[in-house]
Structures are given as C-alpha cells and as structure tokens.
Amino acid sequence: MSKVRVLVGTRKGAFVLTSDGKREKWDVGALQLGGWEIYHVKGSPADPNRIYASQSSGWFGQVIQRSDDGGKTWTPPGGGPTKTPDGMPQGESNKFVYEGEVGKHLWYDGTQHPWEFKRVWHLEPSLTDPDTVYAGVEDAALFRSADGGRTWKELPALRGAKGNLWQPGAGGMGLHTILLDKSNPNRIYVAISAAGVFRTDDAGKTWRPVTRGLKSAYELPDKSFEVGHCVHRIAMHPSRPNVLFMQKHWDVNRSDDGGENWHEVSGNLPSDFGFPIDVHAHEPNTVYVVPIKSDSEHYPPDAKLRVYRSRTGGDEWEALSKGLPQSDCYVNVLRDAMAVDTLDKCGIYFGTTGGQVYASNDAGDNWKPIVRDLPPVLSVEVQTLP
C-alpha cells in the first residue's frame, strides 16, 4: 500500500508526518533540527529518501541539511577535499556567495543597494538527479548544487534580468518559487517577491521577465513595467507545463503560454490576496488557493479558514470548509505551506502560522488536522511513496 510523507518546516525545527494511503491516521515524528528556522524541506523526486532542508538562524546564518534516509537523520553535506579526523564533513554547504561583482538592486529609498545573502527560502531538487538541487535565496538569486548540496554555485544571469530594478518588499527580496519543466529540462521558472516571474529556456544561461498582462496598480502605475510585480507563488501541473497559475500580492492569475501573457482569474474569491496556490495532481484545471483578508490583515476573511477550489482553471471558485475552523480563526498560510500528494484521490495539505497542519484525503471536500500545536509552519511538502 502506498504511503505519504509530509515534510513540514517550522520556525523552530522540522517534522516528518507519515501515514498510509488512506491518510486517516498519522504519525507525527519527533522534532528535528530543533531551535532553528526551517524555511523549506523537500525530497528528491528521483530518490525519495534524499531530502534537503534549509536551516537558518538570525544568529548563526544559513546551513543546508541533507537526509539520505527519508528524514530520520540529517547531516550538513559539507564539501571540500577532505574530512576531519573525526569524519566531520567540510563546511562548504552553507556557503552561498554571489558570482563575480556582487552588483546592486533598488533600495527602499530609491538608491542602489548591494546584494546581501540572508537565507535560503526554497530548495528544489532536480526531477531526475538526486545530487542536483536548486536553491532560491534572499537577496534574490538562484544557486545550484550538483554534488548533493556540498557546494553551491550561483546562476548569475538571473540577476542580469533587470536586477538593478528589483526592490525588496516588506517580507524581503526572496526567490521563493522554482518550477522545473518535466518536458523541457532547459526551461525553469522562478518567482521573486516584489520582482516578478522570470524564465530561462537555456538551463539558466539567460533569463527574462515573463509578466505581461499582470496588473499591479498600486505598486506599478505604469503597466509596461516588466519587473516589480509582487508575485507570491506560481504553480503548474506537470502534464501541462505551459499553463501556470499565480497568486500575486493582489489577484490570482493564469498564463496559457508559459508566462508570456497573464490574465486575472480571481473571479468570485472573497479576497484575491493570499500566498499559496497549487494544482490537483490529476486534474490540471483544478486549482487551490487560501484567500487572506488583505495585505494589511493577514488572516482569513470573516475569521473563517477556507480553501477555495476552482475546477475550471480559475474564475469560478468554491469554498471548502468542512473540518476547518469557521470562527475566531486568525492564522495565515504562507506561500510554501501547501502541497498535494499523487494518490488516486488527491490529498491536499497546508500548514498555518498557528502551527496546525491540515489534510484532506478527498481533494479538499473534507479536512482534518494532522497536528495542531507545532511552531508556526513555514513550509509543507508531500512525498507519495510506493
């Protein structure tokens, strides 16, 4: 029988939640990497026991952790030519250094400000090679490791895509989404807070913004601006890689041509502000969002936690609330904190800033908490195991 492993990153450590294919009874594993902020945990599609985690701290900076046993044990993969006499790995796996001239981006006061590495927001393992993994970092840039996380090298051409005009938002200038195209290994999409969506068709040698059609009236009165759109998250279905869905700072958008053109599909959502967006594993036109009241009020409208589902690829949305709190709920769901499994009845999962992880084993019709009292949840990923 299939199994499901939910990888949860929180403000104070990581958790691995497991269940069988019914997804009714869950085992909440012990706290791992305790006391550190775990921005993201994600497994390799090519080797599910290979899992990468971004571990950081305001005091001690960035560390990359790796598990080769499905999240039971973790080791900084290290790097360098040798190990210490004790067998400790060398310490290059937390070294993220921008390539060449560091360069500058736009600062809050309109001046230019040098890029400064802060943390890894998102790890995206290769679809085919367990040793290859991409890292989206703050200040926004894309790094790649081809040796299992031991060493990291920037793909610097991304910052050449008008990076001098990128300006951080209140949450920092993080590269938070990396989408790999199963049908075209040379095509990668990335999304950056307050900068936009960028695409490469040559495996990272060149990049360009793909934001035509996005409307950000408050931030960018000039509609011709290619960068500066505050994209919160983008998602694709692997069978239809040219169709992208986006939760932007305000409004939900869709592109049918690989990001070349976007149009709004917010439709009847009670609020078109939010963070995560994801696509059903077997229905490429079924999309999920979690509306949040506003950019100034990061909690659900009417204090009711509702996931909204569109079975029409946007515009027409239905509220999914069975099993979710429908009063006095003031949590948020962050951009990396929603994921789907690939079982027959698609499972949907999300974590909240209140420490709950909710799961639906029937595509969103009914929800139950797997666990209620974790630290604030930063990320949720799911592995469907044979």
Add this chain to the structure above:
Amino acid sequence: MIRVELPFHLRTLARVEREVTVDVAGPVTLGAVLDAVEERYPVLRGTIREHVTQKRRPFLRFYACEEDFSNVSPDTPLPGEVVSGKEPLSIIGAIAGG
C-alpha cells in the same frame, strides 16, 4: 590546548559538548583560535564569521577573562589564561531576539 566554549546551537550543529579544545600553532590570537575551531569543525564555517568577509556575525560575541573581544582585530592576542588553558574563549549568542 585552547578551550573554546560554544553556544547551544553550534554545539548541536557540530555535535560536540559545551566546550571544545583546539591547538594553535604560533601566536594565540582571536583570529588564530577561530581559524582552528573552523579547521577542526568545518561545519561551523560561516556560522561564527561570515564567509568571504570573515566578519563576526552580528549577533555573536567573543569573551575571555571577562573581557569583550567582539570588536577587536583578529590579530589581537588572547589573555595568558586562555593561552594556558585556564580560561576558555567564550563564543556567545547575543541576548537579542526581541
């Protein structure tokens, strides 16, 4: 043998106890001791001092014999008690979290 006291999170990261010991060939300066700690426990590279710039991370402090060595040059010699092993160099996470 130089004694170095590490903060909790660096102990768990390096999988060591509260205090580690390192050997320093040559003058026992702040920089030489930190170099030796990173050499012995490479996983700590970048967690005490920034990569490339080698600047102290903002919320860490260095103390020895009740003296603050946080803002001194890496070439600054450490006190004789540290050199002799009587006292440790303490690396402390600043009490700053809001």
